[in-house]
Amino acid sequence: MTPILETEGLSKRYGRKPALSDCTLTLPPGRIVGLVGPNGAGKSTLLGLACGLIRPTAGSITVLGERPAANATQLARVGFVAQDTPVYSGLSVADHLRLGARLNRSWDQQLAEQRIKQLGLDPAQRAGRLSGGQRAQLALTIAAAKRPELLIFDEPVASLDPLARRAFLRNLLEFVAELDVSVVLSSHVLSDLEQVCDYLVVLVASRVQLAGDVQDLLAEHYLLSGSRADLAGLPATIEVIQVEHTPLRSTAVVRCTTPIPRAILDAEPVSLEQMTMAYLTRAVEMSEPSFSTKALEVQR
Amino acid sequence: MIWLAWRQFRIQLLVTLAAIAALAIYLVFFGRGVHHFYDTQIAGCTGETCANAQEVFNDKYFNESMLIGAALLFLPALIGCFWGAPLIARELETGTHRLVWNQSVTRTRWLAVKLGFIALFSLAVTGLLSLLLSWAAQPIDKLFGSRFGPMTFDSRDIAPLGYAVFAFILGTTIGLLIRRTLPAMAVTLAIFIAVQIAMPTLIRPHLMSPITSTVAFTSDFLENKQIDGIGSSGTSGGSSGDTTPVGIFGYNKPGAWVLSSPFHALLKADGSAFTRVDMRSCMTGEQTRDGTCLASKNVHFNITYHPASRYWTFQWIETAIFLALALALAAVCFWRIPRGFS
Amino acid sequence: MLWLTWRQFRLQTQITLAALAALSIYLIIQGRGIHDFYDTQIVGCQGDACSNARILFQDKYQAPVALVGALLLGIPAIIGIFWGAPLIARELETGTQRLVWNQSVTRSHWLAVKLTLIALFSLAVTGLLSLLLSWAAQPFDKIFGSRFAAMTFDSRDVAPLGYAVFAFVLGTTIGLLIRRSLPAMALTLAIFAAVQIVMPTAIRPNLMSPITASEALTAESIERAHGFGFSSADGDGGGSTPMSLFGYTKPGAWVISSGRLPILKADGSAFTQADNKACFTGSPEKDFQCLAAKNLHFDLTYHPASRYWTFQWIETAIFLALALALAGLCFWRLPRTTA
Numbered sequence: 001m002t003p004i005l006e007t008e009g010l011s012k013r014y015g016r017k018p019a020l021s022d023c024t025l026t027l028p029p030g031r032i033v034g035l036v037g038p039n040g041a042g043k044s045t046l047l048g049l050a051c052g053l054i055r056p057t058a059g060s061i062t063v064l065g066e067r068p069a070a071n072a073t074q075l076a077r078v079g080f081v082a083q084d085t086p087v088y089s090g091l092s093v094a095d096h097l098r099l100g101a102r103l104n105r106s107w108d109q110q111l112a113e114q115r116i117k118q119l120g121l122d123p124a125q126r127a128g129r130l131s132g133g134q135r136a137q138l139a140l141t142i143a144a145a146k147r148p149e150l151l152i153f154d155e156p157v158a159s160l161d162p163l164a165r166r167a168f169l170r171n172l173l174e175f176v177a178e179l180d181v182s183v184v185l186s187s188h189v190l191s192d193l194e195q196v197c198d199y200l201v202v203l204v205a206s207r208v209q210l211a212g213d214v215q216d217l218l219a220e221h222y223l224l225s226g227s228r229a230d231l232a233g234l235p236a237t238i239e240v241i242q243v244e245h246t247p248l249r250s251t252a253v254v255r256c257t258t259p260i261p262r263a264i265l266d267a268e269p270v271s272l273e274q275m276t277m278a279y280l281t282r283a284v285e286m287s288e289p290s291f292s293t294k295a296l297e298v299q300r
Numbered sequence: 301m302i303w304l305a306w307r308q309f310r311i312q313l314l315v316t317l318a319a320i321a322a323l324a325i326y327l328v329f330f331g332r333g334v335h336h337f338y339d340t341q342i343a344g345c346t347g348e349t350c351a352n353a354q355e356v357f358n359d360k361y362f363n364e365s366m367l368i369g370a371a372l373l374f375l376p377a378l379i380g381c382f383w384g385a386p387l388i389a390r391e392l393e394t395g396t397h398r399l400v401w402n403q404s405v406t407r408t409r410w411l412a413v414k415l416g417f418i419a420l421f422s423l424a425v426t427g428l429l430s431l432l433l434s435w436a437a438q439p440i441d442k443l444f445g446s447r448f449g450p451m452t453f454d455s456r457d458i459a460p461l462g463y464a465v466f467a468f469i470l471g472t473t474i475g476l477l478i479r480r481t482l483p484a485m486a487v488t489l490a491i492f493i494a495v496q497i498a499m500p501t502l503i504r505p506h507l508m509s510p511i512t513s514t515v516a517f518t519s520d521f522l523e524n525k526q527i528d529g530i531g532s533s534g535t536s537g538g539s540s541g542d543t544t545p546v547g548i549f550g551y552n553k554p555g556a557w558v559l560s561s562p563f564h565a566l567l568k569a570d571g572s573a574f575t576r577v578d579m580r581s582c583m584t585g586e587q588t589r590d591g592t593c594l595a596s597k598n599v600h601f602n603i604t605y606h607p608a609s610r611y612w613t614f615q616w617i618e619t620a621i622f623l624a625l626a627l628a629l630a631a632v633c634f635w636r637i638p639r640g641f642s
Numbered sequence: 643m644l645w646l647t648w649r650q651f652r653l654q655t656q657i658t659l660a661a662l663a664a665l666s667i668y669l670i671i672q673g674r675g676i677h678d679f680y681d682t683q684i685v686g687c688q689g690d691a692c693s694n695a696r697i698l699f700q701d702k703y704q705a706p707v708a709l710v711g712a713l714l715l716g717i718p719a720i721i722g723i724f725w726g727a728p729l730i731a732r733e734l735e736t737g738t739q740r741l742v743w744n745q746s747v748t749r750s751h752w753l754a755v756k757l758t759l760i761a762l763f764s765l766a767v768t769g770l771l772s773l774l775l776s777w778a779a780q781p782f783d784k785i786f787g788s789r790f791a792a793m794t795f796d797s798r799d800v801a802p803l804g805y806a807v808f809a810f811v812l813g814t815t816i817g818l819l820i821r822r823s824l825p826a827m828a829l830t831l832a833i834f835a836a837v838q839i840v841m842p843t844a845i846r847p848n849l850m851s852p853i854t855a856s857e858a859l860t861a862e863s864i865e866r867a868h869g870f871g872f873s874s875a876d877g878d879g880g881g882s883t884p885m886s887l888f889g890y891t892k893p894g895a896w897v898i899s900s901g902r903l904p905i906l907k908a909d910g911s912a913f914t915q916a917d918n919k920a921c922f923t924g925s926p927e928k929d930f931q932c933l934a935a936k937n938l939h940f941d942l943t944y945h946p947a948s949r950y951w952t953f954q955w956i957e958t959a960i961f962l963a964l965a966l967a968l969a970g971l972c973f974w975r976l977p978r979t980t981a
Binding site: 315341345348349351352353355356358359360363367378382386390481482485486489497501528529531532549550561562563 | 657691693694697698701705709720724728732792823824827828831839868869870871872873875886888889901902
């Protein structure tokens with residue numbers, strides 16, 4: 001099957017500042033892909049490139065096997081909900097549905113109307129007067145009702161309160177199951193993604209740090225604890241992602257594709273959060289040691 | 301896509317239609333008044349009565365026709381500022397481009413429909429007003445206006461069409477490049493006004509090479525008020541000594557666009573300058589007699605001009621230039637818009 | 643607050659100052675040219691040379707003077723549109739008023755500083771340009787222009803100041819009421835243009851009641867008119883057709899009555915074609931003297947030249963008062979605006 005997104009050495013810079021560097025990534029279809037990373041990591045850039053709003057500086061990108069936004073057919077296959085969910089403040093909710101109907105050949109009016117009714121939105125309401133959550137729902141409705149094969153969300157829940165956030169994500173899950181689409185969604189809050197995604201991409205400081213099936217990744221990562229010396233003498237098959245030292249003992253998140261030699265150390269399974277935090281911390285320490293506080297934004 | 305273009309442009313369109321309707325009705329009344337006055341009091345009048353009726357005609361209608369002309373000059377600037385500049389800039393500023401460009405319509409098609417729709421509407425609006433004004437002011441232009449005068453030429457016939465489309469696409473392009481509505485509007489206005497000043501003063505005279513021809517002085521020049529005066533002035537050769545060259549001031553060739561300065565030195569048959577000493581014998585103070593006397597001396601002068609017959613050629617050339625500029629700018633937009641916007 | 647106003651207005655200020663400098667240099671160069679031409683070729687000229695020099699003078703400087711005059715008419719509109727209308731509307735539109743109105747500065751204080759600074763800057767810009775244009779075009783206006791003509795009156799001396807401040811506050815008020823920049827800009831332009839048309843045509847002539855006086859018909863007054871006689875509207879040219887002066891101008895004054903002024907005899911009855919016949923020899927000079935001797939007069943409604951400055955001050959005061967009233971509306975409305 002065609003990957004939903006395939007990039008090769010993809011880079012984007014704004015002036016001299018890199019926003020995305022040398023990103024090589026293949027995302028399989030039929031998944032809910034979570035893209036996680038701190039603010040300014042390059043998530044929006046990657047998603048912007050994926051829907052063709054931005055052009056790469058170097059490298060290549062294909063979405064569902066074609067160049068993003070190459071033609072109307074390609075546009076019809078990808079639904080995109082941008083960060084802060086832009087809508088026309090002067091147009092009413094009904095106008096937005098009409099906009100969708102006129103601008104998409106594959107538009108599912110019934111689905112759109114049903115969702116608007118479910119959400120309790122007044123069709124005559126101007127979009128500028130909707131709350132943040134309602135706006136996000138409206139934008140999601142427009143993206144979904146065009147019946148795409150791939151739905152991309154850029155920080156869909158960033159502006160929502162915890163309740164609205166949970167409702168939005170649950171709603172999203174139901175409807176993904178119903179529509180049978182692949183989904184890519186980004187967030188700087190891991191807990192949002194943990195609930196829904198089965199594939200994870202960690203992006204920090206304009207580089208991809210980790211990408212893979214959540215179950216596979218968890219199976220390959222371990223939490224080791226022992227003395228400083230123990231951790232220093234690990235075999236080459238074990239990649240140390242991040243180590244933390246306390247006076248008494250040290251703990252390390254490691255990656256190992258082969259079963260871990262049991263004898264030396266105390267190996268425990270790792271949680272998704274521990275694993276992600278390890279990659280984030282490592283990346284932040286490597287790129288800008290003084291800015292490691294940024295990683296703190298990625299938290300439960 | 302046409303629905304969206306209409307929906308987003310609806311209010312502007314309705315406001316414009318209301319304003320245009322009001323202006324059109326006003327122009328029809330104005331034009332009927334002008335034509336009625338002309339037909340009853342000026343057409344077929346004779347002698348002094350004619351000049352006096354023209355004086356009343358001028359007093360009654362001239363300022364009004366200039367004001368409407370000025371409005372028509374300004375209309376393309378408004379179109380560029382209020383329809384052109386925000387067209388893309390506003391989408392980029394509010395972020396809605398990320399919504400609309402992710403529907404199943406390519407950006408190129410989105411732009412094509414928007415540009416086409418509003419450009420056609422701009423053409424229709426300016427075309428209607430220009431048609432009405434050209435008709436209404438026709439007797440005034442015939443009597444008082446030079447059709448080549450900058451205010452007249454740019455506000456009559458087809459020239460406004462070129463300006464309107466050019467201003468609209470100029471605004472759109474600047475909005476696309478600057479990406480912010482207010483600065484784009486200001487820059488559009490500044491550039492368009494500069495073009496409106498540069499065109500009639502620097503460019504239009506050279507669109508075709510002017511004709512230089514010799515005009516023989518005849519006795520009826522003074523009587524028909526075809527010239528403003530004969531003599532010399534400070535710039536034409538200093539004091540009023542005997543060798544000071546004498547010339548015609550303000551030669552007016554009906555319908556033509558005289559480019560050379562209002563002073564035309566009079567020349568004798570052999571091409572040498574006609575001076576004060578040559579003219580002395582023709583200075584009795586009696587206008588008619590002096591005119592005949594000068595005419596008998598076989599003097600002539602040179603003028604550089606565009607003949608009246610070139611009016612429509614100039615109108616078409618200028619319209620074509622602005623339509624071509626508009627097309628070139630539209631090409632810039634179509635080249636730029638598929639490229640990225642962060 | 644001063645700092646914020648300056649910071650948000652910095653770019654506009656710099657662009658304006660650059661344009662102002664360019665225009666001032668242009669005006670100084672043109673003004674020197676105009677004064678030089680006038681002093682060397684028109685002052686003290688005699689006879690033919692005089693009228694000929696005037697033709698050259700007009701040909702050379704009419705376009706620049708008219709152009710800068712038109713620009714000075716347009717500047718208040720531009721101030722209203724680009725400085726006034728977005729001032730509050732843009733804050734409301736982008737939601738930044740929620741930031742700025744929650745600093746420790748009251749809304750009224752915020753508005754007062756913004757309005758005052760930008761109004762003063764508008765005054766300075768239009769004042770400088772008006773001063774330079776009034777100086778540069780002075781010899782030109784003296785010869786060709788009527789100081790009361792719509793285009794001239796509004797672009798010289800103190801009148802542009804009133805227009806500039808009025809346009810700015812008008813734009814601000816409309817922006818506050820409509821809360822959206824673009825429609826506010828369009829509406830500001832429409833209203834201001836309407837005011838600019840209505841003022842000279844409908845209001846200014848009535849700011850003071852015009853003088854109606856009878857003027858004696860002299861050779862000089864006939865020469866100051868464009869024509870003497872009758873037009874086809876007056877009659878068929880038979881003996882009873884009344885005679886009129888056409889296109890009469892009174893130096894420096896603003897003549898209100900129309901292009902045709904009927905000639906009256908001493909007893910107030912119409913001077914007709916039959917009466918005129920006696921003075922019709924064909925030699926204009928002799929004819930005029932003959933007419934002047936007949937003790938004729940005509941009625942003229944006008945504002946005398948001496949009222950020019952009174953009119954300038956009245957009009958400026960009106961627009962400043964309107965600006966103050968609109969500013970009052972802003973100060974009343976702003977604290978009641980939902981953020």
